[in-house]
Amino acid sequence: MKIRRWFTVSLVILLVFIVNGCGKSGNTSGHSTYNGGDTVPQPIEVHLQVNPIEAKAGETVKFEAKVTHQGDHVDDAKEVMFEFWKDGDAEDKHQKVTVDSSGDGMYVLEQAFEQAGTYHVISHVTAKDQHSMPSTEFTVK
Template sequence: MRNQRITGLFATLMFILVVIAGCGSNKSTSAQTDTMLVPIQVELEVAPSPIKTGDSVKFTAKVTHQGENVDDAKEVMFEFWNTADDNAKHNQVQVKSAGNGTYVLEHTFEEPGTYEVISHVTARDQHSMPSKQFTVE
């Protein structure tokens, strides 16, 4: 009976040691994870200001990751609509890199109103959706 207790205690101790060993950290994996957790940065610009009906408006998304320009985003799309109209169509236009981390769309608005634009950016396994509201006079 005493041998059974010692064997049971030994088995329990070995199990605990195996679990603790399995929970050890791998520094290279940890460093890779830390790099991946740094979020992409997206600066959304709407120009010119003020915007007149019939004028060309430029939407620009400047995309960076860890201070470096991102020219290879998986997807960059601008979505815009008139906020005063609950049934307004949400226009969605996908764009390619214009270089130096910038993605640009030019559009002309024929009707005055308050509009919203969202830039949908997917890069470095992340998604960012900054938005801006602007007025067309």
């Protein structure tokens, strides 16, 4: 009888270990955990630069979006688009230009502007199942 009881107790303990082990998994997806194991994606980082910030009419302005994720360059973004418009323009006057990676996480567009004024630019970046939209202003004189 003692052997049978010992076998039953051992079997129950073994099953508890197996069931407990099946519910746990390693975190190899680039996500952090919080609140008991729910995952939240690590954000992409987009650094938007405009050069020069004050341009002359007809001069080329360079837009650069540097995209990184967890410190690594992102060259395979699903979409990177620059949207720009002159202050006061209606939304249907916004210009949108999609660009490809130039390497090292850089997405670059060069564009000339003929009319003087204050302009706005937003870089729409979709990568790693996330979307980021940093924006800034620049001036054409």
